[in-house]
Amino acid sequence: METGGIVMADQDGEKVRLSSRTSSTRRYRSFGENQDETTSTETAVISPKRSYIAVAVLCYINLLNYMDRYTIAGILLNIQQYFNINDSTSGLLQTVFICSFMLLAPVFGYLGDRYNRKLIMVGGLSVWIVTTLGSSFVSKSYFGVLILMRALVGTGEASYSTIAPTIIGDLFSGTQRTIMISFFYIFIPVGSGLGYIIGASVANATGDWRWALRLNPILGVVGLVLLVFLIPNPPRGASDTQGGVRMENTSYLEDVKYLLKNRSFVWSSLGVTAMAFVTGALAFWTPVFLSRAQVAQGLKPPCDKQPCDTTDSFIFGGVTVVTGILGVFIGTSIARKLRVSMPNADPLICAVGMLTSSPCFFVAIVVAYKSIPATYVFIAVGETLLSLNWAILADILLYVVIPTRRATAEALQIMVCHLLGDAGSPYLLGTISDALSKYNPDTYSWGFRSLEYSMLVCPFVGVLGGLFFLMTALYITEDRKAAQLLAAGGTAPQAVPSTQSA
Numbered sequence: 104m105e106t107g108g109i110v111m112a113d114q115d116g117e118k119v120r121l122s123s124r125t126s127s128t129r130r131y132r133s134f135g136e137n138q139d140e141t142t143s144t145e146t147a148v149i150s151p152k153r154s155y156i157a158v159a160v161l162c163y164i165n166l167l168n169y170m171d172r173y174t175i176a177g178i179l180l181n182i183q184q185y186f187n188i189n190d191s192t193s194g195l196l197q198t199v200f201i202c203s204f205m206l207l208a209p210v211f212g213y214l215g216d217r218y219n220r221k222l223i224m225v226g227g228l229s230v231w232i233v234t235t236l237g238s239s240f241v242s243k244s245y246f247g248v249l250i251l252m253r254a255l256v257g258t259g260e261a262s263y264s265t266i267a268p269t270i271i272g273d274l275f276s277g278t279q280r281t282i283m284i285s286f287f288y289i290f291i292p293v294g295s296g297l298g299y300i301i302g303a304s305v306a307n308a309t310g311d312w313r314w315a316l317r318l319n320p321i322l323g324v325v326g327l328v329l330l331v332f333l334i335p336n337p338p339r340g341a342s343d344t345q346g347g348v349r350m351e352n353t354s355y356l357e358d359v360k361y362l363l364k365n366r367s368f369v370w371s372s373l374g375v376t377a378m379a380f381v382t383g384a385l386a387f388w389t390p391v392f393l394s395r396a397q398v399a400q401g402l403k404p405p406c407d408k409q410p411c412d413t414t415d416s417f418i419f420g421g422v423t424v425v426t427g428i429l430g431v432f433i434g435t436s437i438a439r440k441l442r443v444s445m446p447n448a449d450p451l452i453c454a455v456g457m458l459t460s461s462p463c464f465f466v467a468i469v470v471a472y473k474s475i476p477a478t479y480v481f482i483a484v485g486e487t488l489l490s491l492n493w494a495i496l497a498d499i500l501l502y503v504v505i506p507t508r509r510a511t512a513e514a515l516q517i518m519v520c521h522l523l524g525d526a527g528s529p530y531l532l533g534t535i536s537d538a539l540s541k542y543n544p545d546t547y548s549w550g551f552r553s554l555e556y557s558m559l560v561c562p563f564v565g566v567l568g569g570l571f572f573l574m575t576a577l578y579i580t581e582d583r584k585a586a587q588l589l590a591a592g593g594t595a596p597q598a599v600p601s602t603q604s605a
Contacts, residue, residue: 149335154274158283160333161267162290164228164326168260169294170301171235171319172200175253176387177302177416180394181312186246190540190554194533197387198526199250203257205521208265212514213355215266216507221336223262228330231259232323239316265517269509272501273337278439280501285435285494292427292490295386299420303413339506358511367450367503367582368512370575374453375496376520377568381561382489383525384532385464386423388558390416393478395551396471405547422483430456430490438495446583447576449499453492454572460488461565468558472551489565499575503582505589532557 175182175196183193214223238252268287275283302315309315353361362368393415397403403412434452441448463485471478504512535557543549 166290170298173298174302177299190533194530198530199254201526203254207261208514208517215510227262236320288493289431296420296423303416366578374571379520379524384528387529399551426486434491446580450575456491458569461562465562
C-alpha cells in the first residue's frame with residue numbers, strides 16, 4: 104500500500120516515491136537511481152561556530168580579491184605614465200583580467216558542482232598569489248608581460264568567486280543565509296574601495312606603483328592558511344534538505360538546459376550584466392576622470408612624471424567603502440521586511456537601485472567640469488543606490504536554483520555578466536575616449552571631454568539593467584517554489600500527483 108509522500112517523474116518517465124521519512128544517507132540521481140551511502144565526512148554535522156568562522160574567512164578572501172582587482176585602477180595614472188600608454192591600452196589591463204575570469208568560471212563551476220570545493224579554492228588562491236606578486240616585477244619594456252600576468256590572476260578569482268557563495272548557501276538557510284550572504288558581498292564595495300586607497304597610499308609612500316601590487320599577495324598567504332584549516336566542505340544542499348533527501352549531480356548539459364529554462368535566472372543574469380558594465384567602467388575610469396576634470400579646471404597640474412597625484416583614487420576609494428557598506432545594509436534590511444508581504448521584493452529592489460542610480464551617475468559626469476564636490480555627492484548617492492543590489496542578487500541565485508546546480512549557475516552568470524559587462528566596458532570607454540580625443544589632441548580640456556562623453560554610456564546601460572530586474576520580478580515567485588520542490592524531492596523535473604492504492 105502506498106501512503107502519502109510525493110511521486111516524482113524522472114527523465115525516463117519512471118516514477119519515484121520520496122517519502123518524508125527518507126533516510127538522510129539515501130541519495131537520488133535525476134534518473135531515480137539509489138546510490139551508496141554518504142561518507143562520514145559528508146554527513147558530519149558542522150557546528151554553528153565553525154560555520155560562522157568559515158564565513159569570516161570567506162569574507163576576508165573576498166575582500167582581498169576585490170582589493171587586488173581595483174588596486175590597478177587606483178594607480179592607473181602612474182601605470183599610464185610609466186609605460187607611456189593611452190586610454191584604450193590602459194583599459195586592456197582590466198579587460199584581459201575579466202576575460203580570463205569569465206572564460207574560466209564555467210570550468211570551475213562544473214568542477215565545483217562535482218568535486219571537492221575546498222581543494223579547488225586552495226589551488227585557485229595559490230595561483231592568484233603567485234601571479235599577482237609576479238605582475239609587480241614587470242619592467243618598463245615588457246608591458247605585454249603585465250597584460251599576461253593580469254590575465255592569469257583571473258584564474259584564481261574564477262575558482263573562488265564561483266564556489267564560495269555555494270558553500271555559504273550549504274551552511275545556512277532562510278534569513279540566516281541572507282544575512283551571511285550580505286556580509287560576504289559587502290566586501291565587494293569595501294574591497295574595491297580599499298583597493299583604491301591602499302594602492303594610492305602605498306604608491307605615494309614608496310614612490311613606486313609596483314609596491315602597491317605586492318601587499319595583496321602577502322595578505323593572500325594568510326588567507327590561504329585560513330582556508331586550509333578553517334573552511335569545511337559541506338554536503339551540497341545540506342541546508343536545503345534539512346537532513347532529508349540528498350541530491351546527486353546530473354550531466355552538465357542537463358544543468359545548462361535547466362538554467363536556460365529558469366526565467367528568473369536568465370533575466371536576473373541580464374540585470375547583473377548591465378550592473379557589471381556600469382560598475383566595471385565607472386570603477387576603472389572615475390579616478391582618472393576626476394583628475395582630468397581638475398586639470399581642465401586648472402586646479403592641479405597634469406601628471407608628467409611619477410609619482411602622479413593619486414588623491415582622487417584615495418577619496419573615491421573612501422566613498423566606495425562607505426557607500427558600499429551603507430547600501431548593502433539598507434538593501435538587505437528592506438528586503439527582509441518586504442519579503443513577508445511581497446514575494447517578488449528582491450528583484451524589485453534591484454530594479455529601483457539600478458533605475459535611481461543611473462540619473463545620479465549622469466549628473467555626476469555632467470557637473471564634473473564645474474564642481475568636483477558636487478560630483479562626489481552624486482557619485483556617493485549613486486553608489487549607495489547601486490549597492491542595494493549586491494547581497495540580494497546572490498540570494499536570488501541561491502533560492503531559484505537547486506543546490507547541485509548552484510556552482511554552475513554562478514559560473515554561467517559570471518561568464519555572461521563579464522562577457523557582455525565589465526570585460527569590455529573599460530576598454531570600450533577607453534576606445535571611445537581615444538577616438539574623440541583625436542579631434543583636438545593637444546588640449547587638456549578636450550582630454551577630459553573625450554573621457555566624459557564616453558562615460559555617459561553607463562547611465563543608459565543602467566536603465567536597461569533596471570528593466571531586466573523588473574522582468575525578473577514577474578517570474579521569481581514561481582521559480583523559487585519550483586526550486587524548493589526539487590530540492591525537497593531531490594529528483595528532477597516534473598511532479599506527478601500522488602495517489603493512494605491498495
